[in-house]
Amino acid sequence: MRVASPHLYGLSSAHLVEYCGFLLETETAVAFEKMRIAAAKDGITLEICSAFRDFERQQHIWNAKASGKRVLLDSDSKPVDINEKTPEQIIALILLWSALPGTSRHHWGTDIDVFDSNAISKDKLQLVPQEYASNGPCHQLYIWLVQNAQQFGFYFPFQQGLSGVSPEPWHLSYLPVSTGFLNSFDTQTLRKILQDSSVLYKESLFNNLEGLAQEYVFRVAPAPL
């Protein structure tokens, strides 16, 4: 299957460059490096912990959760027995914590998860909101980003009440490039890609793909002025 703009759906990494062991979109890498240096001057050790994830990787995570091979958590992070759930309920639970394959902003290379590597080691980091809230190891970093990220082109797309995806105070997006990617994202193309994939619960997804895309792709926090 030929797909227009395959990089929008995690099917190509040709638009990315390597930066400190991660794949990033070119302009994003340049802007991030400037921001990292500025943060370091203020005593903050800004580091990336997660960047690009391709469609295959997202599909692997999705299918592991959808089949019960990987534990499924509810909104309070409590394990759920999937045998008691309908496909629609399982889909909603997976989408609390994981992206539908093809819809992760991470594969754009413009979106990254960051942490303060001086305050907590990567192997201890769980990427939970408490780590970025007051008294959390990454709180100072978070405050610094709220005050400074915008001047480097970055912002938080996943915020309480403003995005379909749960709040992620560690997830930054490079707006000058990601805005164009979001505007070019096409739900019908996503449908074709999913049709040809091995993603579980495809049929249930197709019953409401427009609604899911609206909620989990297009509903993000508005760009700061």
Ligand SMILES: [Zn+2]
């Ligand atoms: Zn993220």
